[in-house]
Amino acid sequence: MAASDTETTETITTNMDLLRFATAGSVDDGKSTLIGRLLLDSKSIFEDQMEAVEATSQSKGYDYTDLALLTDGLRSEREQGITIDVAYRYFATPNRKFIIADTPGHVQYTRNMVTGASTADLGLVLVDARQGLTEQSRRHAVILSLLRVPHLVLAVNKMDLVDYSQEVYEKIHAEFTQFATKLNIPDLEVIPISALAGDNVVNRSENMGWYSGPTLMHHLEHVHVASDRDLIDARFPVQYVVRPKSDEHHDYRGYGGQVAGGVLKPGDEVVVLPSGMTSKIAGIDLFDQEVTEAFPPMSVTVRLEDDVDVSRGDMIARVKNAPQPSQDIDAMVCWMTTAPLKPRQKLAIKHTTRNARALVKDIQYRLDVNSLHRDQETKELGVNEIGRVTLRTTVPLLCDPYSKNRTTGSFILIDEATGITVGAGMINNAG
Template sequence: MTAPVTDAPETLDESRMDLLRFATAGSVDDGKSTLIGRLLLDSKAIFEDQLEAVEATSQSKGYDYTDLALLTDGLRSEREQGITIDVAYRYFATPRRKFIIADTPGHVQYTRNMVTGASTADLGLVLVDARSGLTEQSRRHAVILSLLRVPHLVLAVNKMDLVDYDEDTFNKIRDEFDTFAAKLAIPDLTVIPISALKGDNVVTRSEAMPWYQGTSLLHHLENVHVASDRDLVDTRFPVQYVVRPKSDEFHDYRGYAGQVAGGVLKPGDEVQVLPSGFTSKIAGIDLHEQSIDEAFPPMSVTVRLTDDLDVSRGDMICRPQNAPTPTQDIDAMVCWMTNQPLRPRQKLAIKHTTRNARAMVKDLQYRLDINTLHRDLDTQELGLNEIGRVKLRTTAPLFVDAYEKNRTTGSFILIDEATGVTVGAGMIL
């Protein structure tokens, strides 16, 4: 098997490249930040002055190696404690694909940050230390990735250099995780032995592990198929903004801007606008001041209709025969993100796609124990970082789909009306 190209070309035709969003997860000190640093370094995605600064900092700390974690752990508190606290986003590209990495925290008290980083991910990358194997936190993160319906999961068994690249150690961890993952909704699982510090199987295949016949991590990230993960059947276009240019040249122009959440939009298609129910046809689709023949997730476009309808922010453009059901009763799994607990009868603001409303907590059905998957039916509240099944009643109808069907129209956030702080993230059942 040939190793992937590691030297970036002089120019990348980014217009023809697709995008992969992936989130790292795992216990503290499993090497998430170091792995991302290694990916950035070996794919030539960092500048020389950045590398020199990291090398100087590593030397000042007395390290006999370059601490690649310093490339992602940017907060002073993160460097002082040696742990990742906030979600760090990094961007790089290879000749095959563009990447957005979410380096999420491993510490249990920052689970909410991990949920935020993984909510938009196409792939979840769970690291485990080869010396300690699966931990409670690595299982916890696998469960959260499963709840968030992240379609692809990679288990990277890190620090193989510290166990002398032992095949039996790797096989034991792989088999244990396979047994655990069988209880979860993980449609695609890949297990790769790596050493982030040494670079084994990260960008290129490692000669230290001839028993491993799979691809390197970067080769897998470049080739994993994500286009079919999005819902291309059910047309969903939440209107974000009404475009009415104030110029004589475009005085008749009226377009509706937003991001395609599902399906494929084409000029001539018959569409329906919710909540009004009025129908029309697509006159054209504009992208960067150019008309295009079709739009699909996750493209951000402006749609023009043949009829002059009353359409505003928060409305949904869909197909007449395949429209979401407007509802004011929401049944969802909610991850709670603030110290003040969630309780029944509580009133909150809710944001679903581009639509805003107010909501009341009708019922808290159970709290889910992430470690054992046990349902606590007697719970009276959800605390910080806890996940539970909640029923809500909204003041206005929302146009929802099940989260497992569409991660965009099947999710929402809850907001404290007094402070404007996001206090919960929900996945509609």
């Protein structure tokens, strides 16, 4: 029974779009309370989950129901009352589904925040209105900007505790806007809220008549993310060669992959990298249908007109618009393991669908994520530190600057002995 010959149903989520956002902050900022509020007010918390949280709050002798218990998933976290890992949450409103990457805020968890931000369309930074901008909130903004998260929301929380003062909000707004000029933040929204009382989270606050901007939920629902993708520079990393080896599809040879950039169409003249062979797209298949075009993030199978040699790790691009294969990589690296990263170290590297080995040629500087100071004296990166690193790879990588394409501009570093992911890289330049 194939889908194409059966009647199918158009249903609730079919036309919904998707927003992935990352939250950063600590329990003190009211982050868990805010997430609990979003889930609760969008009716995404179920009765049994709420009952479990109420029961636990009572047995611990709390005066109120601790919404943070909804999100702290692991026993050790519940015991310590802290979040130690990235947790993913889901909720939906009629037009949009949301995936929250909920990350801990303290400096020792920078790697978790980097992880959560890597897939995010939007970053949500919380500050406590009473305290104003802190080192921590600046660091969060720096990381979101490094990871090129295109939209940023600064939620000024606990407005109820500063008498909903416009002055307090304006001061934080001005201070942050000033700081943000040093960063790469294309879209910023500063929203005064109270997660506990519910002001401007889902419902417009009656206590802040002076604020005319959107509520947090309204902004999340309407922020335009479709144009954040690169629809110009065609990039198709080949993932898997589809060869049926059956009588019915004897001559079929297709290249499975997920479009990383641009729009691919049948008839397009393409180049296969790194070999440099050229051909034309004969057809693009999505399961048993042929499609007229493919764009990010579609997973499709591309067929070429000529019988050129293509395998996993290769990239299909346009003849006049292709990445330059390079073995010399200049990148910002977030280091994620206790033993420091040092020059001369050898690591495994995974970039798109390509695996190679990399030699650390140089650590140019360590970036202080609080002050943006570049420390050129320290020639190593410790856990949770970010720095500019030069690598030499065993085979050419087919990459773009991370600022142009988050898929073809990113890589992970793997310790060859333990097999653990130890670093995340964002490419500045190749060549």
